[in-house]
Amino acid sequence: xxxxxxxxxxxxxxxxxxKDCVFAPYFPSDDPHKFAIVHxxxxxSNISKMLQELPVHQRGDAVSSLVYEANxxxxxxxxxxxxxxxxxxxxxxxxxxxxxxxQAEIVCIQMQQDHDQQQHNINQLMxxxxxxxxxxxxxxxxxxxxxxxANVANVNYDSFKKEPxxxxxxxx
Amino acid sequence: xxxxxxxxxxxxxxxxxSDCIFAPYFPSNNPRRFxxVHKIFGASNVGKILQDLPVSYRGEAANTLCYEAYxxxxxxxxxxxxxxxxLNEQLKVAEYQLATxxxxxxxxxxxxxxxxxxxxx
Numbered sequence: 001x002x003x004x005x006x007x008x009x010x011x012x013x014x015x016x017x018x019k020d021c022v023f024a025p026y027f028p029s030d031d032p033h034k035f036a037i038v039h040x041x042x043x044x045s046n047i048s049k050m051l052q053e054l055p056v057h058q059r060g061d062a063v064s065s066l067v068y069e070a071n072x073x074x075x076x077x078x079x080x081x082x083x084x085x086x087x088x089x090x091x092x093x094x095x096x097x098x099x100x101x102x103q104a105e106i107v108c109i110q111m112q113q114d115h116d117q118q119q120h121n122i123n124q125l126m127x128x129x130x131x132x133x134x135x136x137x138x139x140x141x142x143x144x145x146x147x148x149x150a151n152v153a154n155v156n157y158d159s160f161k162k163e164p165x166x167x168x169x170x171x172x
Numbered sequence: 173x174x175x176x177x178x179x180x181x182x183x184x185x186x187x188x189x190s191d192c193i194f195a196p197y198f199p200s201n202n203p204r205r206f207x208x209v210h211k212i213f214g215a216s217n218v219g220k221i222l223q224d225l226p227v228s229y230r231g232e233a234a235n236t237l238c239y240e241a242y243x244x245x246x247x248x249x250x251x252x253x254x255x256x257x258x259l260n261e262q263l264k265v266a267e268y269q270l271a272t273x274x275x276x277x278x279x280x281x282x283x284x285x286x287x288x289x290x291x292x293x
Contacts, residue, residue, distance in 0.1 A: 042212065046211075054249065077221055080236055080240055081253065082240060088263060095270060096266055
């Protein structure tokens with residue numbers, strides 16, 4: 001225990017690393033940069049207060065998010081991780097717009113296809129009706145023709161012979 | 173003299189000099205703004221960040237520091253990093269939905285799809 005190496009925080013702060021050091025579980029001595037960056041941005045005192053106000057099982061996540069924010073602020077002192085938020089928000093907005101356009105497009109396509117399908121069905125029905133009508137017409141006309149020719153066959157031609165056409169009987 | 177102090181100097185209970193680094197960005201009519209950044213970053217760190225920037229960028233930096241501090245106070249575990257995670261998640265979902273719909277559009281426009289949809293003769 002006396003020989004245990006101080007955590008990265010206590011090394012940087014040049015102090016004795018206590019057994020219950022709040023930083024020790026999250027800032028091991030083999031990664032000095034991790035504590036250095038959060039100390040530069042937030043300050044050791046503020047980190048310590050923030051961690052102590054949290055239940056132990058949430059401190060690991062809190063440290064990870066603080067390290068992320070500190071790194072972002074070190075890379076971009078003006079915007080920090082707020083720059084990433086702005087960028088992501090605009091990406092999400094753009095995608096949502098594209099999504100809305102694509103959804104509208106698929107609705108249009110489906111409506112057009114439904115319309116084309118209905119038109120096709122109507123054409124098919126009309127064609128079928130037309131064919132039926134034609135065959136009905138043809139059938140009925142055939143019957144009429146048949147009966148008409150049958151009547152013609154029953155005409156008495158003898159009555160035509162009795163009536164001269166040019167009065168040749170009057171010559172004698 | 174008291175009424176001309178900026179919110180930072182009022183909070184820190186000190187005299188507000190004419191070249192106070194905080195005064196342009198932490199006016200006295202909005203004390204909460206400075207209280208947030210002081211709680212999370214500390215006055216000294218905020219002052220260092222602002223000092224290291226050209227004057228034209230300091231306003232924006234002060235705004236983003238306030239926003240970050242506010243997010244951290246609202247969510248002490250994840251802060252702004254939590255918002256970044258949520259947005260990344262939303263982005264993934266939106267990308268997936270868009271890819272799905274584009275695939276559906278491509279399928280719908282295939283000639284074989286149109287033939288399958290026609291009535292049996």
